[in-house]
Amino acid sequence: MSEPTLDVLTIGNALVDVLSHEQDAIIDRLDLIKGTMAMVDGARSDAVYAALGPGIEVSGGSAANTATGIASFGGSAGFVGRIGKDQFGQVFAHDLATIGVTFDPDGSSTSGPTGKCLVIVTPDAQRTMCTSLGVAGDLAPEHIPSDVVASARVTYLEGFLWDQPTAKEAFRTAARGAHDAGRQVALSLSDPFCVDRHRGDFLELIEGQIDVLFANEDEICSLYEVDDFDAALQRVRHHCSIAALTRSERGAVIVAGDEVHVVDAHPVDTVIDTTGAGDQYAAGFLHALTAGRDLAACGRRGALAASEVIGHLGARPEVSLADLAVAHGA
Amino acid sequence: MSEPTLDVLTIGNALVDVLSHEQDAIIDRLDLIKGTMAMVDGARSDAVYAALGPGIEVSGGSAANTATGIASFGGSAGFVGRIGKDQFGQVFAHDLATIGVTFDPDGSSTSGPTGKCLVIVTPDAQRTMCTSLGVAGDLAPEHIPSDVVASARVTYLEGFLWDQPTAKEAFRTAARGAHDAGRQVALSLSDPFCVDRHRGDFLELIEGQIDVLFANEDEICSLYEVDDFDAALQRVRHHCSIAALTRSERGAVIVAGDEVHVVDAHPVDTVIDTTGAGDQYAAGFLHALTAGRDLAACGRRGALAASEVIGHLGARPEVSLADLAVAHGA
Numbered sequence: 324m325s326e327p328t329l330d331v332l333t334i335g336n337a338l339v340d341v342l343s344h345e346q347d348a349i350i351d352r353l354d355l356i357k358g359t360m361a362m363v364d365g366a367r368s369d370a371v372y373a374a375l376g377p378g379i380e381v382s383g384g385s386a387a388n389t390a391t392g393i394a395s396f397g398g399s400a401g402f403v404g405r406i407g408k409d410q411f412g413q414v415f416a417h418d419l420a421t422i423g424v425t426f427d428p429d430g431s432s433t434s435g436p437t438g439k440c441l442v443i444v445t446p447d448a449q450r451t452m453c454t455s456l457g458v459a460g461d462l463a464p465e466h467i468p469s470d471v472v473a474s475a476r477v478t479y480l481e482g483f484l485w486d487q488p489t490a491k492e493a494f495r496t497a498a499r500g501a502h503d504a505g506r507q508v509a510l511s512l513s514d515p516f517c518v519d520r521h522r523g524d525f526l527e528l529i530e531g532q533i534d535v536l537f538a539n540e541d542e543i544c545s546l547y548e549v550d551d552f553d554a555a556l557q558r559v560r561h562h563c564s565i566a567a568l569t570r571s572e573r574g575a576v577i578v579a580g581d582e583v584h585v586v587d588a589h590p591v592d593t594v595i596d597t598t599g600a601g602d603q604y605a606a607g608f609l610h611a612l613t614a615g616r617d618l619a620a621c622g623r624r625g626a627l628a629a630s631e632v633i634g635h636l637g638a639r640p641e642v643s644l645a646d647l648a649v650a651h652g653a
Numbered sequence: 654m655s656e657p658t659l660d661v662l663t664i665g666n667a668l669v670d671v672l673s674h675e676q677d678a679i680i681d682r683l684d685l686i687k688g689t690m691a692m693v694d695g696a697r698s699d700a701v702y703a704a705l706g707p708g709i710e711v712s713g714g715s716a717a718n719t720a721t722g723i724a725s726f727g728g729s730a731g732f733v734g735r736i737g738k739d740q741f742g743q744v745f746a747h748d749l750a751t752i753g754v755t756f757d758p759d760g761s762s763t764s765g766p767t768g769k770c771l772v773i774v775t776p777d778a779q780r781t782m783c784t785s786l787g788v789a790g791d792l793a794p795e796h797i798p799s800d801v802v803a804s805a806r807v808t809y810l811e812g813f814l815w816d817q818p819t820a821k822e823a824f825r826t827a828a829r830g831a832h833d834a835g836r837q838v839a840l841s842l843s844d845p846f847c848v849d850r851h852r853g854d855f856l857e858l859i860e861g862q863i864d865v866l867f868a869n870e871d872e873i874c875s876l877y878e879v880d881d882f883d884a885a886l887q888r889v890r891h892h893c894s895i896a897a898l899t900r901s902e903r904g905a906v907i908v909a910g911d912e913v914h915v916v917d918a919h920p921v922d923t924v925i926d927t928t929g930a931g932d933q934y935a936a937g938f939l940h941a942l943t944a945g946r947d948l949a950a951c952g953r954r955g956a957l958a959a960s961e962v963i964g965h966l967g968a969r970p971e972v973s974l975a976d977l978a979v980a981h982g983a
Binding site: 378 | 671674702703705706707708709710711712721739740744750751767969971
């Protein structure tokens with residue numbers, strides 16, 4: 324087995340986020356569920372967009388956000404996902420390249436629109452999302468670069484991929500390739516409704532294919548169909564090698580068999596927008612993990628990255644996370 | 654003469670801004686001049702973009718920004734400019750419609766790229782811009798809706814239009830149409846280098862065609878080729894019916910013949926990004942002017958609008974300027 328050339332390869336939906344500040348009432352009026360992600364077709368996306376105020380466009384996509392966080396920490400990260408040959412695709416590719424994430428725009432682009440995620444930010448800093456996948460949903464096994472997967476310490480997959488049949492196969496191909504090369508596979512459960520849609524598959528996957536699991540409280544409770552966090556914790560600890568369970572301002576719990584760490588959230592002055600908190604938590608955690616740090620240190624670095632991203636609008640770091648890690652000794 | 658149906662019609666380059674935070678060094682490295690706008694072709698724009706960090710895309714364009722400010726104050730505003738049939742064009746049209754600015758996206762779109770303005774924000778909150786006009790530069794006399802011009806109390810034109818031969822003709826057509834209908838014409842000088850390129854034309858225009866002139870200190874000094882603000886002030890007071898001259902944190906001076914008002918800048922906690930300060934100053938001023946307020950009140954409302962926009966990233970208001978005006982008694 325040769326030395327890995329990438330710390331983390333992330334695979335997911337390539338999206339451009341369109342953020343707008345809205346009052347709470349619009350969530351009900353648009354039949355959305357606060358704090359969750361709804362997958363919609365182009366027509367529904369257009370109808371929701373027309374109801375929203377002026378927007379800010381920024382590159383997004385859960386797994387891609389995580390890749391930018393790892394790069395910002397100084398780690399080597401790559402991303403695989405599909406973009407359109409359009410302006411949003413150019414923006415998405417530019418924003419990865421310029422932060423240092425390895426991505427092949429030419430090999431990743433196809434005709435059709437780049438995926439778009441309408442992110443409605445309410446006064447409580449909560450975000451409610453409405454995604455039209457566009458060509459992001461075309462991800463298929465033939466798009467998984469087996470050599471890159473084999474060269475990455477960790478291949479990180481977002482649960483959202485499970486919503487599309489070919490992307491699900493791509494997910495399986497990538498996970499198999501990583502394990503065949505002796506590497507690790509990480510999964511983010513992404514969203515409680517996503518878990519609800521694919522519970523059986525996720526339970527089976529976690530049993531055999533996932534080395535590091537990321538989930539928030541709602542997601543892990545949904546996975547095991549339990550009402551309280553502690554019950555979910557007891558289930559996951561013997562189900563998965565490492566699970567990092569985030570609980571917003573109550574911090575995170577990291578479990579690996581009998582090893583359990585409770586890591587406090589990093590303090591934040593004002594929470595502006597929680598978009599990307601989970602993505603950046605995963606970035607910090609995986610950056611530390613691939614650098615050989617212990618699990619408590621992984622948790623602290625995850626918390627630090629999450630605290631940075633919720634302090635401003637958008638799901639990607641605005642400052643160097645490497646500098647921030649030095650400043651906070653994380 | 655029938656009652657006006659619009660307070661202000663603004664005409665200018667339809668642009669999407671791509672903002673990025675950069676260190677000062679990049680300005681020299683890219684051969685740009687801090688605080689100014691460089692007009693570039695697509696290839697140069699691509700080269701500059703490739704050198705910049707991750708961006709935030711927001712609708713922009715000087716005159717369009719002014720229209721959104723007037724709408725945010727509760728005034729009726731329209732915009733005329735050219736967009737492409739592309740994603741940036743859709744974003745631009747959405748962001749005008751949703752804030753209440755009258756704009757005809759179908760009649761205003763053409764094949765070719767929507768104009769793009771790379772906005773480099775340095776740590777001093779100053780912005781340096783690099784614009785590739787795309788189809789915004791195609792604006793021509795046949796695109797000026799004579800009925801709309803005739804129905805607006807004020808037609809507001811940005812000096813940047815003078816950089817394109819057909820847009821210059823469109824500018825003349827609009828100004829003539831407004832005056833023929835007994836309406837007023839306002840001009841923003843836009844940028845000191847723009848003034849330098851078109852000094853003779855601007856001097857002649859102001860003499861005969863402009864009722865309200867907006868300029869900052871650099872621009873008005875460039876216009877009259879004088880070194881100090883007071884010298885420029887003495888020149889402009891007998892040259893133009895109303896001139897509103899902005900001086901950043903030193904406030905603004907409004908002159909109309911023998912009438913002179915010095916209006917302080919509105920206090921700001923932290924200046925984040927000066928992009929759009931002049932555009933929003935014009936919005937507040939024109940909103941008050943078209944409501945029949947006196948010149949001092951126009952100046953105070955301009956200062957209030959400018960203070961809102963420099964407190965955050967981007968060139969358009971983030972809160973209701975009408976609410977802000979009530980809160981501050983402006």
